[in-house]
Amino acid sequence: MIVVILFWSSLDLLCQVDITPPLPPELNLVSVNNASGIIELNWTPSPSADVSGYVVYEFNDGEGFAIDTIKDPAATSYDHISYVGAGYFSQSYVVAAIDSSDNISPLSNDLRTVYCSSTTDTCNNKIDIIWNEYLSFPRTVTGYKLYFTLNDGEWELAGETDNSTTEYVIYDFMINSQYCFKVVANLVGDYQSESNIFCVNTYMSRLPSWINADYATTGIDNKISLSFTIDPLSEIKTFRLFRKEAPGTEFMPIASLVSTDDHILYEDIGANPLKRYLYKIAAVNNCDSAIVFSNIASNIVLSADRTDDNIIDLKWNKYRNWHGNITKQYLMVNWGSGFYEDKIIDPGDTTLTVLYDDYMELASASEIFFMIKAEESGNPYGIIGTSLSQPVAVKAAVKITVPNLFTPDGNGQNDTFRPILSFIPNEYLLTITNINRNIIFESRDYLEEWDGRSSGTIVPEGVYLWQLRITTATGGKITKTGTVTVVFNL
Numbered sequence: 001m002i003v004v005i006l007f008w009s010s011l012d013l014l015c016q017v018d019i020t021p022p023l024p025p026e027l028n029l030v031s032v033n034n035a036s037g038i039i040e041l042n043w044t045p046s047p048s049a050d051v052s053g054y055v056v057y058e059f060n061d062g063e064g065f066a067i068d069t070i071k072d073p074a075a076t077s078y079d080h081i082s083y084v085g086a087g088y089f090s091q092s093y094v095v096a097a098i099d100s101s102d103n104i105s106p107l108s109n110d111l112r113t114v115y116c117s118s119t120t121d122t123c124n125n126k127i128d129i130i131w132n133e134y135l136s137f138p139r140t141v142t143g144y145k146l147y148f149t150l151n152d153g154e155w156e157l158a159g160e161t162d163n164s165t166t167e168y169v170i171y172d173f174m175i176n177s178q179y180c181f182k183v184v185a186n187l188v189g190d191y192q193s194e195s196n197i198f199c200v201n202t203y204m205s206r207l208p209s210w211i212n213a214d215y216a217t218t219g220i221d222n223k224i225s226l227s228f229t230i231d232p233l234s235e236i237k238t239f240r241l242f243r244k245e246a247p248g249t250e251f252m253p254i255a256s257l258v259s260t261d262d263h264i265l266y267e268d269i270g271a272n273p274l275k276r277y278l279y280k281i282a283a284v285n286n287c288d289s290a291i292v293f294s295n296i297a298s299n300i301v302l303s304a305d306r307t308d309d310n311i312i313d314l315k316w317n318k319y320r321n322w323h324g325n326i327t328k329q330y331l332m333v334n335w336g337s338g339f340y341e342d343k344i345i346d347p348g349d350t351t352l353t354v355l356y357d358d359y360m361e362l363a364s365a366s367e368i369f370f371m372i373k374a375e376e377s378g379n380p381y382g383i384i385g386t387s388l389s390q391p392v393a394v395k396a397a398v399k400i401t402v403p404n405l406f407t408p409d410g411n412g413q414n415d416t417f418r419p420i421l422s423f424i425p426n427e428y429l430l431t432i433t434n435i436n437r438n439i440i441f442e443s444r445d446y447l448e449e450w451d452g453r454s455s456g457t458i459v460p461e462g463v464y465l466w467q468l469r470i471t472t473a474t475g476g477k478i479t480k481t482g483t484v485t486v487v488f489n490l
Contacts, residue, residue, distance in 0.1 A: 017101075018050075018099070018100075018101040018103065019101070019103065020103065021097075021099065021103040021104055021105045021106070022046045022048030022050060022051050022097040022098070022099045022103065022105045023046050023047050023048045023097065023105055023106075024046060024095075024096060024097060024105040024106045024107060024108045025043040025044055025045055025046045025054065025095050025096075025097055025105075025108050026043060026044040026108055026109060026138055027041065027042075027043045027093065027094065027095050027108045027109050027110070027111050027138075028042045028043055028044055028138065028139065028191070029041070029042040029111065029139070029187070029191055029193060030042075030091075030093050030111045030112065030113050030193060031113070031192065031193040031194045032086050032113050032114070032193075032194050032195055032196050033079075033194070034182065034194065034196065034197050036079075037081065038079040038080060038081050039079070039080040039086055039091060039093075039113060040077065040078075040079055040080075041056065041077060041078045041079075041080065041093055041095065042076060042077045043076055043077070043095050043108065044076070045073075045074070045075075045076055045097075046097035046105060048097060048099065048105070050099040050100055050101075051073045051097045051098070051099055052071065052073055052098055052099055052100045053069060053070050053071040053072055053073060053075065053097075053098050054069070054070045054072075054075055054078075054095055054096065054097055054098065055068070055069050055070075055095070055096045055097075055098055055104060056068045056069075056070065056078050056080070056093065056095055057093065057094045057095070057096065057107065058091065058092065058093060059092040059093055059094045059107070059110045059112075060092060064094050064096075064107055067080065068080075069098070078095075080093070086113050086115065086196045087196045087197075087198075088115075089115055090112045090113050090114065090115035090132045091112060091113045091115075092110050092111070092112035092113075093110065093111060093112070094107040094108050094109070094110045095107075095108045096108065109135075109137055109138065110135070111134075111135050112132070112134075112135060113193070113195065113196070114131050114132060114134050114183050114185055114193055114194070114195035114196075115131060115132055115195060115196055116129060116130065116131035116146075116181055116182065116183045116195045116196060116198050117129070117130060117131075117198050118130070118179075118181055118198055118200050119200075120173075120200050120201075120202050121287075122175065122202065122204045122285070122286075122287070123285065123286070123287025123289055124287075125171060125172060125173070126169050126170065126171050126173075127169070127170040127173055127179060127200065127202070128167065128168075128169050129146060129158075129167065129168045129169070129170070129181050129183075129198075130166060130167045131144070131166050131167075131183045131195055132166065133164075133166050134185040134187075134193050136163070139187040139188050139189055139191050140163075140187065140188045141163040141185050141186065141187055142163055142186045142187065142188060143160055143161060143162050143163050143185075143186050144160065144161045144162075144163070144165070144166065144183055144184065144185055144186070145157060145159075145160050145183070145184045145186065146158045146159050146160070146161070146168045146181060146182075146183055147181065147182050147183075147184065148170070148179055148180060148181050149179070149180045150174065150177060150178070150179060151177050151178050152178070152180075155182075158170060158181070173202055174202065175202050175203070175204040176201075176202060176203055176204060177201070177202050178199055178200070178201050178202075179199065179200055179202060180197050180198065180199040180200075181197070181198050181199075181200075182194060182195050182196065182197045182198070183195040204285075205234075205235040205236050205285065205286070206233060206234055206235040206236070207234060207235075207236060207283060207285075207291060207292050208230050208231035208233070208234035208236060208283050208292050209231045209233065209234075209292075210231050210381065211228060211229075211230055211231065211239075211281060211282075211283065211292060211293065211294035211295075212228065212229045212230075212294060212295065212323060212379070212381050212383055213226075213227075213228055213279065213280060213281070213294045213295045213296060213297035213322075213385075214227035214228060214229055214297075214383055214385050215227050215297060215376075215385040215386055215387045216277070216279055216297035216298055216299045216387060217299065217300075217386065217387045217388045218273045218299055218300070218388055218389055218390040219371070219388040219390075219391075220339070220371075220391055222273045222390055222391070223267050223268070223269055223271075223273070224267070224268045224271045224273060224277065224299050225265070225266070225267050225268075226241075226264075226265070226266045226267070226268065226279055226297060227263070227264070227265055227266075228259075228263065228264040228266075228281050228294055229262060229263055229381065229383055230259050230262045230263065230264070230283075231262070232262045234262075234283065236283045236284070236285065236292075237258055237259050238256065238257075238258055238259075238283070238284045239256070239257045239258070239259060239264060239281045239282060239283055239284060240253050240255070240256055240257070240281065240282050240284050240290050241253065241254055241255040241256075241257055241266060241279065241280075241281050242254065242279065242280050242281070242282065243268070243271075243277055243278070243279050244277065244278050245275055245276070245277055245278075246276045246277065246278050246298065251278070251280065254268070254270075256284075257281065264281065271299075273299070273301070273390040274301060274390065275301065276298060276299060276301045276317055277298065277299055278296050278297070278298050278320070279296065279297045279298070280293055280294050280295070280296050280297070281293070281294050282294070295321060295322070295323055296320060296321050297320075298317070298319060298320040298321070299387070299389070299390075300316050300317060300318075300319055300372055300374060300387055300388070300389035300390075301316060301317055301389060301390065302314060302315070302316040302370065302371065302372050302389035302390060302391075302392045303315050303316070303392065304370060304392040304393075304394050306394055306395075309356060309399065310355055310356045310357050311353060311355065311356070312353070312354050312355075312356060312370075312394055313351070313352075313353050314331070314351065314352045314353070314354065314370060314372075314392075315350065315351050316350055316351075316372045316389055317350065318348075318350050318374075319374040319387050322376040322379065322385050323379050323380055323381065323383075324376045324377050324378035324379035324380070324385070325347070325376065325377060325378050326347040326348075326374050326375070326376060327347060327375055327376065327377035327378070328344060328345075328347060328374070328375045328377075329344070329345035329346070329347055329349065329372060329373065329374050329375075330342070330343065330344060330345060330372070330373040330375075331343040331345060331352060331354070331370065331371075331372065331373075332370065332371035332372070332373050332388070333359065333368070333369070333370060334368070334369040334370075334371075334391070335359060335368055335369075335396075335424075336424065336473070339369070339371060339391075341373070345372075347374075354370075356368075356394075356422065357422075367393040367394060367395055367396055368393070368394045368395075368396055369391045369392065369393055369394075370391065370392050370394065371388050371389050371390070371391050371392070372388070372389040373386065373387070373388050373389075374386070374387045396422065396423050396473070398422065398423060398472060398476070398478070399420075399421070399422035399423075400419055400420070400421055400422075400468070400470070400478070400480060401419065401420040402419045402420075402466070402468070402480070402482055402484070403417055403484060404482070404483065404484055404485060405484065405485045405486075405487060406452070406484065406486065407486075407487055407488060407489055408451055408452025408453070408458060408486065408488075409488045409489055411489065415451065415452075416449035416450060416451050416452075417449060417450045417452070417484055418430070418446075418447070418448065418449040418450060419446075419466075419468055419480075421446055421470075423472060423473060424446070424473065425446055425470045425471060425472060425473070426471045426472065426473055426475070427444075427469075427470065427471035428443075428444055428445070428446040428468075428469075428470055428471075429442070429443075429444055429468070429469040429470075430442065430443050430444075430446075430448075430450075430466065430467075430468055431466065431467045431468075432450060432464055432465065432466045432484075433464065433465045433466075433467075434459070434462075434464055434465070435462070435463065435464075435465070437465070440454035440455075440459060440464070441454065452486055459486060460486075461485075461486050461487050461488055462485070462486060463483050463484070463485050463486075464483065464484055464485075464486060465481070465482075465483055466481065466482055466483065466484055467479070467480070467481045468480045468481070
């Protein structure tokens with residue numbers, strides 16, 4: 001019986017299996033080592049006596065995924081070659097102890113890497129750096145430090161935050177540069193957890209260093225046309241056009257424009273050419289902000305006041321404001337056959353008086369048109385601006401002046417006779433007869449003069465009858481009659 005009892009006791013001991021797992025270790029720290037491209041883990045060993053190693057897990061959504069087993073009971077650290085992941089998101093880890101019977105402990109506390117990222121706001125000239133909070137167990141976070149490098153330079157401290165602030169803003173950065181950032185979480189006990197490195201380029205489209213308002217002009221079509229030339233080095237192609245009515249109103253945006261070959265042409269069909277406007281454009285950045293403005297362009301508005309049949313007073317505003325100077329102004333006149341440059345006007349003048357009689361024999365239409373033309377010189381960008389006012393119409397005077405005496409004696413004074421017209425007629429017939437109603441001169445050319453001859457012979461002194469039949473440019477019919485006296489100087 002004693003033998004039997006001893007046999008079963010030995011068998012019971014031989015069949016006993018170790019199913020008790022060890023206690024978990026305590027994960028102290030996870031940190032990104034940017035120099036070596038690894039994530040460093042550090043833990044306090046399991047207090048259990050039977051520990052043969054440790055299992056390292058990535059920990060996501062409350063579930064661990066084993067990434068490696070370390071067959072060393074004295075191990076307290078692990079290097080995870082997973083820097084690529086840490087560069088895109090925060091990575092979480094847990095560790096478990098394993099004993100000689102392959103029993104695995106419960107998972108340790110989880111810790112995750114600090115992941116930082118940044119956004120560049122060139123519109124408001126700031127870089128916003130954000131990062132996730134480092135878990136405070138088992139070592140409390142005392143604060144965060146943000147470091148940066150500029151164009152691969154040395155690391156510099158950008159600033160510090162408390163342990164509850166995970167955002168930092170840098171203002172007044174350099175454009176077209178590379179900034180790299182990393183965050184270091186400071187922990188109790190002089191521990192530190194370093195984040196990934198996140199780099200941004202502060203690229204900004206090259207702004208135009210100048211924008212030239214070439215002209216605002218009206219001309220014969222009575223539409224205000226604008227031209228602008230853009231700095232050819234500009235990388236910005238989008239612009240905003242502003243307009244205000246002078247004087248006293250505010251500039252308001254009226255159109256969005258895109259430059260073509262460094263130029264912008266625009267026709268302001270909604271403007272009244274009888275009003276004066278000021279125009280300017282601005283380069284628009286990718287934040288839809290107007291940042292660089294041109295000089296101002298203004299249309300010329302002309303007015304004409306006819307004080308009597310012969311005097312026409314012209315008045316206009318001075319062109320404003322080229323980068324250069326107004327070098328010349330011209331009076332442009334159209335009497336029915338197109339505009340031509342009639343007079344040069346002093347660059348500073350804004351008024352001019354003209355006499356209708358100076359032009360009346362050129363008038364071939366029912367109206368006379370005037371324009372003012374201004375020209376620029378000395379523009380620093382080599383551009384010559386030209387601006388035309390709107391045309392102003394003045395009714396052509398219907399004046400017919402007929403002399404009542406002339407002396408065809410060949411002395412060079414008052415030797416011929418013809419009616420003087422203030423316009424060019426569509427039809428013209430002058431007939432001169434003697435007192436017996438015999439025709440002695442007839443002409444259909446309003447410029448032809450009677451030299452006092454009939455069939456090549458000078459007529460005798462006396463009174464002669466004339467009749468004038470005219471069709472004006474507007475189709476009006478005029479018939480006049482009268483007498484002219486022929487005398488000879490003795």
